[in-house]
Each structure stands twice: as structure tokens, then as C-alpha cells.
Amino acid sequence: TRPSPFLEPGSVTTADNLAIVLLSRDNLQPITLEESSGAVDGYAEGTMLNTRFGSFPHSTLLNIPWGSQVRASAVDTGSRGRKRRREATDEDTPTTGPDDEDNQPGSKGAKKAIAAASGFIHILRPTPELWTSSLPHRTQVVYTPDYSYILQRIRVVPGTRIIEAGSGSGSFTHASARAVYNGYPQAETDVKGKVFSFEFHETRYHKMQEEIEGHRLEGIVHVTHRDVYQGGFLAGGKSPQATAVFLDLPAPWEALHHLSRQRPKKLKESDKGENEEWVSPLDPKQSVHICTFSPCIEQVTRTIEEMRELGWTDIDMVEISNRRFSTIRERIGANLPAEKGNIQTPADVMEAVDRLRQINKKTKEFHKSQALSTNNSADASEMDIDTPPPTSHKSKANVKEPENEEDTKPWMHGKLYHRAEAELKTHTSYLVFATLPREWSDEDEAAAAARWPCGQ
Template identity: 50%
Template sequence: AAVSPFLDPGAQTSEGQLALIHLKRDLLTPVILEPSTPDGEATERRVINTRFGSFPHSNLVDIPWGTQVRAAVVDHRGRGKKKDKKRKREDGGEGEDGAQESGAATSGFAHIVPPTPETWTTSLPHRTQVVYTPDYSYVLQRLRVRPGDTIIEAGAGSGSFTHASVRAVFNGYPAVENGTANGADSKKRKRNGHVYSFEFHEQRAEKLREELREHRIDPLVTVTHADVYEDGFSKTIDGVAPQADAVFLDLPAPWMAVKHLSRTKPPAGKSSTSTPQPQGGAEQDSSLSSTSTSSWQSPLNPRKTIRLCTFSPCIEQVQRTTTELRRLGWTNIEMVEVLHRRIDVRRERIGLQEEGLRGTIPMPATVDEALGRLREVEGRLKLFHESTAAAANQDGGAAAGANVEKGWGKESKNQRLLKIKELEKERKTYKEGRLVHRTEPEIKTHTSYLCFALLPREWTAADEEKARRKWEGEG
């Protein structure tokens, strides 16, 4: 049975699997490894052409994840000539292999890595703005999403958040058994957790379904094409209400959707944000409970406190959402902005100082470094004088004896300088300079404001009675 490489990539790549070609930092190319044609005929024509060279699929299958693969010389029909798929380069970067038989570039190398939500987010085809790793990792932990949980997300967009949530809810049970997706079996679905994804744009919804199938995580996600402002979250394409534990809304107007995240049937009317129903809390009239009224079913898990997060770029959107959440009885409303910064830590050479022997070297950063440097220069001068004396007394003068013992012979001045340089190699140049850290300037810091809120669990008359009995020790 096909296991998703997102959930269990195994030890090595295999045919038909999604893999990522890691070309350099932040540059990954997703590829389904297909060295054969769909009818099974083997071919080496399938090639990934990059500016670091060409990588035939046939060189990428059945190798351990993380392998460094060299670009191949590719003939005009796209056949890889280098068969040595596991050949590794030690020197890094683009190599010397310039030979070109066709237009395809050769010379570089890449690493082949398994797909993860993080690598997928970096490389996925953008159909919309996406939620990036720093935001979704924070959101998922604040929503306390655990294996076996059910999440609602809207809109699905490019599926970046979808992939991260699938991994968060996956409980380790095979998503596919006997070749059949067990996502339709509600018991198995519960065990593994589930993501109910809503998307208003039909093509986007269909594209996401396709991708999820390709990534073999479709049994864990139900993508419903719907306008959640109008239709809410109870009607899914599967015909079941999600009973979600957590909700993530990445919509232009989340305040228009929250009335549907209700334990009671929301008032009818087009996109109305008025006439809210108070929700949660012991004072709620249990006769309004979703379990006791009409065919409408709440999309929320009645036994749990529901955690919600909305994702909006503007503060005005947050204000509208929080006003609506307060009116609807949500509590603990809080806004967070994740300011993600990549910090570059390195040693900085502050100013330069000319030094004949070593060329240009950095100025010392501290008094200790300066003292160390002085001692070093003194030591080197001493060595130089000793070697000069040794050279002058080449013919065996008694005064030179000690220096000859040290190995100074009849070298030229340059040879002696080279030798001194060799002796200096033990110096730990990587420790030179002042340790500094800088924020990388090109990184965007503001993505969106995250607005969190809680909806207390449903509390019915039966729950109250049960609690009373427990309190009074009646069982």
C-alpha cells in the first residue's frame, strides 16, 4: 500500500514518489519521480533541468534520502549519461563538469530530500498567498492540535496550511489499507484525525484535491467547494459535519464566517452579522443544543473547548473579527503577530590592518586578541631572525648549531617565510573577529495578524446533572 512520503518517507526514494531537489538554500524543486512512462516502459527521458544542471529521474530513484547527486551530461533525447547516481562531490558548489552534448546544463549537484510541510511550503506552486512555516507552526501549537484531532480550515488556497495540519493530526494509522483509502470510514478517520478544508474557488479546490491524491494524504483531508460566509462548515462534500476541535480561518472577511462556528443553528439571512446567538457557558438553553434540534448539525465538537485562529493582514480586519467574536460569546480573544527574522551569526572583521607576512588581516576585536596578536608577531619575528642567522652560518658555524637543529637550513628568504606560514597554520582563524549577529534584511517580517479565541464546550442540562451527582458523590 502506498504510504505518503509526507507521513513516512522511508529510507530511500522510490518510483512514483514526490521528492524535492534541494538546489541551494530556499531553492527546492518538487518532482514526482517517474523514470518510466505511465504504461510502464522504462525511459530516461524524464529530466529535471535546473541552472545547476540536469538531473534525470532515473538517477534519482532508489537512493537514500539526503544523497548528493551530480548533474548528468544529457544527450539530445534527454538520456542521462552518468550512471553513477550515488557519486558524491566533496568540494561543494558547481563543479568542473562543463561538457555539454546538448543544450542541457551540467556541472552542479543537488541533494534529494523527502517532502515535509516545510519543504512543500517553500516549493509549492502558488495559487494564492500562503501561510508560511513560522506562522503555521505557531498557530498549530496555540490551537493545541494533536494527533487524532479534527481541524476545519478555510480557505484552502494553495494548501500550505493543509499539509501542515495533516501532519499535526495524523495518528500513525495507515491512511490507506488494502489499497482503499480509509478516510471514508468515520471510525478510522477519528483515529487518524482529519482536516476539513473549505475553498470557494472551484478550480483551486479541485487542484488541491489532485495534489493531496498525488501526495497520498487525501484520505486525511476532505476538500469541500463552498462559500463559507453563506454555507458555513456543516455541509461537507462527504455529507458529515466535521465536529472540529480547532478552526483556522485564512479568509478575506473571517467575521462573516464565524457565526457558522456555532453550537446552535445560526440565524438565516444573507451574510448577516447581526442577531448573534450567545454561545457556550452554563447559562445556555440546552433546548437549543445541536443534538436536540433540527437536522442542522454544529460543525464543532460538542465535548471540547474550541480553539480558533483567524489570519488577517490588516488590523481593521482583526477589529471586525474580534467585535464579532465577542458578540458571539467567544472568550480569551487575543491577537499575536509573528515577526519571524532569520538571524545571521558570524564573526565580523572590524577594519583591516596590513601585515606583510599574512597580507591583510582583521584588526583585533578585544584587548586579549590584540595581546595574543602581539605575542604572535614577536614569535614570528624571532623565528625569522633565527632562520636568517642559520642561513648566514650555513657552513657550520658554532653559533648556528642550535638553529640548524631547529630545522633552519639554506632556504631562500621566501622559502623561510613560507615555512613560518606553515608553522602558523595552527592559528584558529575562524575564531578571529568580533562575533556579531544581524537580521537578514530581505526577509519580510509582517505576514498577518493572528487572532485567537476560545469557545467553551457545550454544557447541557444532562452535563449539569452529571456534574451535580459527581459533586454529591452519587457516582
């Protein structure tokens, strides 16, 4: 089987694979690319992606490099196709801002887009970040600023075996699948990085299974349908041997006793699930790092109380307050020192207009002198500032060479400004982190004593 496009996407788009369509800056749409021979759904061109920016036969999106820009096609819709296209366009009414409108030719309103059909899209390789921004929401999800921090705090690296509950919409699952990936297991006994995900809501569990298979992650992600408060964290009757745990549950403290080294004292008969003999779901030879994700401080308090009772150490709470800044360079004028004869960034609009007039005047003078020196009869006074100075050999002689290397660097021109962008979509919660030290048996003690004998 082919690997997941999230893990090994290859360099070009392929059929039966997920791709993320970038319609505009904040409008992403996941699609599975299909190869079709002959008409599909009334379209002579085969399977079609209909957007407010035009129609895109899948054949135009296949076998092209990830990141390609694709222009809309003039398609033979037929009456059925036309109806469908209009429906799709109306449903697709975007939640886009002026940036998006500017981004697409002929995009002022859906009807105009149909008529023009001259827009474009970009086709992007799936990443957990893009999936988080485009996935179908079944629950609240964990967003990128949180999961990137969580994954590094609980030390998830290629090869880690992580327990996650509940799976929800699979946002965290995809991020952790990429983080643990160190190859697909070839045999039952092959210990590779893996995500053990648990979900007790039946419909969500089935949807999650479908997505994991559709995204070819089934060798990496193992989803179990279970109430973890009762049934704990064995997968297929076996210990995941996990070293990392992430709990996004309404009552994480109810699940913690299953994450012990020894059979928990408070294990009720009804809590055994498939863990009859009681086997720990944790790797006995390594420390385990956990994160719980809770929106209320009361939940945090109860979780920490339970953690303390169960021997977790280094307990610590963090709240991520993510801010995205947009950085732009002011292009009018330049920020180079005045003594070099450079134009400074203007303070206001009037000053900017004044500067532009000066530039216009200088450009006209330049062209006039050019015309005179070459006996050129062209009417230089017709030139305006939109006409760049000629780049011919002769004209270069008249252009002042930059005095030093700094003057030629484009990033030295204009001033840098930044402003905070509108709040990033995020589900703010308190993150509780803790560590459970590795198991320490009598044999470990004896081995340590033999290696470092006391008093010698």
C-alpha cells in the first residue's frame, strides 16, 4: 500500500489521495482526488471540483507538483451540471474578507464568478496544520499553537508510542501521527511510533476510523471504541507500552488510575474492561509524560489532586496565549540614512504625495536629458512615473550606482511594521503537564547497587 500523504506525500498529486485546496487565504477545502474515465455526474470532463472561483476537473489537479496554481476550466456542464454547479457555488458562499476577493479575478459575487470562470486555486499537500484548518468539526478541536507545544513538552519524537483520548475530530491525532512516524510496522512485533486513540462516541469513532483509513494512517494510528474512564487503555488486549499521554476529556481525573505502573487500588470490577489480568498500558522502562487539556480551573484542580495521589511528579500548568503578527514593509520611500541621498519614509499621506511628485519630476528630467543626449525625437514629456527608466546599456551610464552593497539589498528599502492579526481560531484551555517516573523494581535496585556500590 502507498504511504499516507501526511507522511510521505511525494512531489506530485496522485489519485485516491487527499489534497487541500486553497481557495483563498482563510478558505481551505480538503478533497480526495479522483481519476475518472468518461463523464461523471453530468460532467463530460469527469469528476469536478466546483467552487465560487470556477470549475476544476480533477484531471487538471492530478499529477502536478504540490503547491501548483491551477486556473478554472471552461467546462461542458450540460443542464444538469449547470444546476449542480450553481448549487455548489451558493452553498460555498465564503466567509472571506477583502483579501480573498482581491485574490481572485472575477470574484465579486458568485454569479459573476460563474460567468467569468476565470479564477484559480492552489493545490496543497496535506499537513496536520492544514487539516486542522479545514477538517469537518465534530467536536471542539486542539489547534496548532496548543498541539505543537504539547507534543514537544510530552517529548513525542519519531518512534514514540502515545495514548490519546478522546479522538474527537482527529485534529490532535493527525499532528501526533506525523510526530511519531518512523516508518510503517512490517510485522506484529515491529515496535514503531504509534498513536493509540480512544473515543467512546460511536458515530465519532466510526468517522474517525474512516478518516484514518482514507488518509492511509491505519498502520500508525490505532483507534479503539471505548469509555476510557471504565475500560482503560489497552489496545486489542495488549499494552500500548506508551511513554506519552494526552487526555482531552471532560473528566481526565476519572481516567488517571488506569495509567499506573501497578494494578490501581481503586480499580472496580466494572472498570476492568478487557484488562482482566491487569497489565499497565505504560512502558515500564521509561518515564511517562502526560498532558491534560481542560477549559476550567476546577477541572485542573481535580486532575492535579488525583495526579499527586497516583505518584505523578513535576506537575505544572500552562496556558497558551497565541498571537499572530502580520509584518509588512512600507514601500514608499526608503529607510536608508539621509546623508546618502536616500529618501526617508514619509510621515503622512501628503508627504508621500509630495515625494511622488518629486520622483515624477526627476524621472521626466531624466528622460528629457536622455532624449537630448541621443537626439532622440520621442516626446519625453509624455513619460510618467509608471514608465521605468530605460535599462539599456546607455541609460545605465546615467544611473547613479549604489554607494555600497547595503543600498542594493531590497530588504533595506522601506520600514518594517507589524500589527496583531485578528484572533486565531483557538480553543483556549489549561494544559496540565506531569511525569510518572519509570518503574523501579527490586532487580533494578540490585543492578544499580552493583554498578554504584555505596560506601566504597
